[in-house]
Amino acid sequence: MSKLLKDSNHMCFACSPKNPIGLKLVFEHEGDICRASFIAGPEHQGWNGVMHGGLLTTILDEVMAQWLWSRELSAMTAEMTTRFVNPVPIGAKLTIESRLVANKRRLFLMEADALLPDGSVAAKATAKFMPVKV
Numbered sequence: 001m002s003k004l005l006k007d008s009n010h011m012c013f014a015c016s017p018k019n020p021i022g023l024k025l026v027f028e029h030e031g032d033i034c035r036a037s038f039i040a041g042p043e044h045q046g047w048n049g050v051m052h053g054g055l056l057t058t059i060l061d062e063v064m065a066q067w068l069w070s071r072e073l074s075a076m077t078a079e080m081t082t083r084f085v086n087p088v089p090i091g092a093k094l095t096i097e098s099r100l101v102a103n104k105r106r107l108f109l110m111e112a113d114a115l116l117p118d119g120s121v122a123a124k125a126t127a128k129f130m131p132v133k134v
């Protein structure tokens with residue numbers, strides 16, 4: 001296991017249980033999917049009544065990163081695109097799922113979807129991750 005994964009003092013904004021202002025995301029793995037859920041509160045708004053798109057991007061990024069880290073593939077986001085398909089209402093439970101699309105030379109190509117409670121897509125992301133030594 002990598003040093004970072006063993007470090008109980010890590011303060012990742014998205015996943016650390018110790019970060020007082022963090023999102024405290026928890027992940028589950030099913031086959032080739034990494035999954036998390038999140039309910040945006042009023043403090044997570046951008047547009048009135050709607051979850052902030054930057055925060056949604058953060059969560060999509062994190063779920064893709066955790067797909068890799070959980071397999072002990074130490075990699076950082078090198079590039080990312082988010083398509084915001086539908087607004088996320090405050091209080092709606094989002095399900096975020098990520099998967100590996102391809103591993104080309106040093107690049108891990110990842111994708112992730114954020115799904116609304118009725119299964120419709122709120123946002124879709126693609127990203128390139130590159131290996132780093134930790």
Ligand SMILES: CCCCCCCCCCCCCCCC(=O)SCCNC(=O)CCNC(=O)[C@H](O)C(C)(C)COP(=O)(O)OP(=O)(O)OC[C@H]1O[C@@H](n2cnc3c(N)ncnc32)[C@H](O)[C@@H]1OP(=O)(O)O
Pocket residue numbers: 004005006007008010012015061062065066069075076077078079106107128130131132
């Ligand atoms: C107790 C419980 C603990 C739990 C504990 C959990 C811990 C689990 C923490 C997870 C946490 C996740 C958090 C979210 C994920 C972040 O937020 S990561 C943070 C945001 N990302 C960054 O800060 C990355 C910043 N960038 C970099 O550090 C460097 O640019 C990189 C990405 C490492 C690449 O650097 P490099 O290896 O020096 O690469 P470089 O020499 O520039 O390029 C090498 C080759 O790759 C190519 N390349 C570089 N970038 C790209 C690109 N974007 N696209 C295509 N090609 C590219 C170059 O063209 C070059 O090609 P060649 O010339 O070799 O053909």
